[in-house]
Amino acid sequence: MDRSSTHRRPDAAGLLIALILFVITGLIWWDMTTLQISSVYGPGPKAMPIVVASGLLLLAIANAIIAFRGGLPERESLDWKPILLILGGLAALVALIAHGGGFILGTTILFAATAAAFGRRAFLTDLVIGFVLAILIFVVFAKLLALSLPMGPIENLF
Amino acid sequence: MSRNRKGLWRSALAVAAIAGFVTSAAAQMELKIMAPAGPGGGWDQTARSMQQALTQAGIAKGVQVTNVPGAGGSIGLAQLVNNSKGDANQLMVMGYVMVGSLLTNKSPVSLDQVTPIARLTAEYEAIVVPADSPIKNAQDLAAAIKADPAKVTWAGGSAGGVDHIAAALFTQAAGADPTKLNYIPFSGGGEALAAILGGKVTAGISGYGEFESQIKAGKLRLIGLTSPSRVPNIDAPTIKEQGVDLDIANWRGVVAPPGISDEQRKQLVDAMDKMSKSKEWQAILNQKGWMDSYMSGDAFAKFLQNEQARTKEVLASVGLVKS
Amino acid sequence: MDAFIALANGLTVALQPINLLFALIGVLLGTAVGVLPGIGPALTVALLLPITFRLDPGGSLIMFAGIYYGGMYGGSTTSILINTPGESASMVTALEGNKMAKAGRGGPALATSAIGSFVAGTIATIGLAFLAPYLVDIAIQFGPEDYFALMCVAFVTVSATFGDSPVRGLTSLFIGLVLGLVGIDLLTGQARLTFGVPELLDGVEVTTLAVGLFAIGEALYVSSRRHLHEEKLEPVRGSLWMTKADWKRSWKPWLRGAAFGFPIGALPAGGAEIPTFLSYSTEKKLTKHPEEFGHGAIEGVAGPESANNAAAAGTLVPLLTLGLPTSATAAMLLAGFQQYGLNPGPLLFAERPELVWGLIASLFIANAMLLVLNLPLVGLWVRLLAIPQPWLYAGILVFATMGTIAANPSPVEIVMLSVFGVLGFLMRRFDYPIAPVVVGLILGPIAESQLRRALSISLGDPMVLLESPISATLLTIALIALILPFVLKGMGRFKAVED
Incomplete structure (x- = not known):
């Protein structure tokens, strides 16, 4: 790959990364200024945030320079649909756990959504497989090993 | 996955065979005890020991232990105050460590909001x-x-x-x-x-x-x-x-959610009174080397209040809490 | 020679058929639970401890040792096969191990990990039996300033995981350092970077970050590129077993890994992660196949895996000689002793030698049992990769989230896991190395708190770093390691000019 001749244009995504690093630097700095208590002896809780923020600032600048020169690696086109499916599955899991839907239902949906993201078309079959897997995990870990997993309507049947 | 399932299956059998608990005379009470920490630590051990003593002594029919780890117990307390209001079957293990961490964490919920039940060990x-x-x-x-x-x-x-x-x-x-x-x-x-x-x-x-x-x-x-x-x-x-x-x-005790009736509170205090005297509980204290410092009801409520006031003062004096 | 006789006695106890059965059950249970990411050996032991309550002390300790080693083995297996580190100490294993598995070399990867663990575990257990009293005297001399210096050495070696761009590698490392700031400041109890979210007060869990970046990030990345080229996994390409070349490339890393793992594990605040970093970077420097690193080099599995195993045995040094539980697992082991009214400590070796030696013998047995059991099963394990891709990744996600939920049943934790998954995806897309993030999260907070402790004790005088001989030596090593590559490069250029 000969970058120097063909990709001399600024890379928008690269600049965005640099910008995000700048924002994080600012956040750390702002958070550091809100600390009220310092150590009596030796460096206090602000020292490390200052070091990290300074380093990150330099790196943000370095990343920005690389992006301006178009020095980022080549990227392939990407398919957003499977990503949204998987993240949707995770979101469903979070929502179900947060609102008392339980571990089993959430895991079932996550399993089926991920399988769909990887090209499976048999959503119902996958739901059944996920459901069986989730129940198996639940029985072993929550019932036999007394781990506390999030409870919901199905869990309460056991 | 086949080997994995087999492993799990075998463990299931082994666990069932070895861990077969014997439950004694059934009582009416169904309790949930929350340990506001991960499995293995002091609060978790206290909760699980209570579970053992309460069921074996026949004081409660079933006891379920849940773990809500995080921030020295602040997260468990927030859950108890916000989600379990008025639930007379819910208890939470806590201790002196929580008094301090609630102050240093600037927790939005406080121990003034819960219903004190009993101090167990120290x-x-x-x-x-x-x-x-x-x-x-x-x-x-x-x-x-x-x-x-x-x-x-x-x-x-x-x-x-x-x-x-x-x-x-x-x-x-x-x-x-x-x-x-x-x-x-x-x-x-x-x-x-x-x-x-x-x-x-x-x-x-x-x-x-x-x-x-x-x-x-x-x-x-x-x-x-x-x-x-x-x-x-x-x-x-x-x-x-x-x-x-x-x-x-450094003491440990139990509290109940806010909003339970006086009668419900008395029931829980009675259950703890009974547990603390049971030979099962005494055996556990002995085995774990915990010192019995039992105190319940109003006396514990007053004690808790004093500890909070004193701790706040000390933490302010060392500069860990800005008053 | 007393130690030999005592050990032989311990072995005869451990070799009784009923005790062998307990060891077998322990190893199976430990492996089964330990494969869950997020559930490391400590939690595995915590969960299974009640089962051992019901046995006599000898049998219980033996089952215990089995569970412990089984849990560790389970963690490495998932690292290699599905890129999901079961615990922070097997994170490095995933770097090369998973690349090997994807190239159809999962069999040799699992084998070198199992044999390496056995070799290192055995060496470390022998070290424990014969060197413990001497080693502990040195270990106890390590003060906060010396740990800080050790962290400096570790930081310098991290560059081995940077890939080809220093800027991108450092960016990754600093993201890890930022994540390490999140939570309660250990020395003043104040919250940093928590933005009022109480769940963040305890900081970022290393396994949540590692599982998010590695497993979830990978799933997102692979799924987003399926339309370009289908990823075809072949469970076995070439030999299922280690070839002669594999053996030749593995045995030195095993020994070096044990040499890193055991002494650092024996330090009260040493941990099992740092030896794996040191081992990885050493192997990368010494290998004759540097081009394979990052694409599945067997040395990168053999070294770190034996290092973390040796470190685990190392943590038993302060535990048995001083009663110091220096890791979560050691703390659980302490609980295991306490259920029989035993307090490990300076007197345990003298008062209850049969139990101590019984435990050490059980470690040998468990280690051997694991090897005997798992080597024949390597073929079965790698067949996991033959599961159709949609179900394989769906299963990985279920296990990843399940492990996280089991360790901390809170929706916030899953949100964090997902955010780290997206981060892992973006970093893969823009070619930022992933391992330095985890390294930063592990090393940053330790380095910070040890330095602040050292300076608090010295009332702010930085000379304490040079006054301690241990610290001064380690800092010199770090400095040399930092400068040497540049010097060598310069000399190489000089030579080239001369030619």
């Missing part, structure tokens, strides 16, 4: 120095602190915890400025102990149990316990009898 703090230290007793330590508090370094548990508070109280009682306390918090008991044994710090402070075997082996010198009077079975002087006024214990 452990006194021990102050130790390396065996070759010139400090022989509490007076020596107090004198060193009075001379220059900065040069007396303390190793103990997390900032704002019971170890830290006890060290601050000692400094105060020794007549020195507690804001000058040079306290070095360590994350685990082992790490602090290593620093004391290696002579990296002047003194160490933690629960007596943490130091017991080192003291017996002669690697650490026990300066004293933070108990008001001598503790049975432990051959050690108190700090108080050596003329430094210090009285603090």
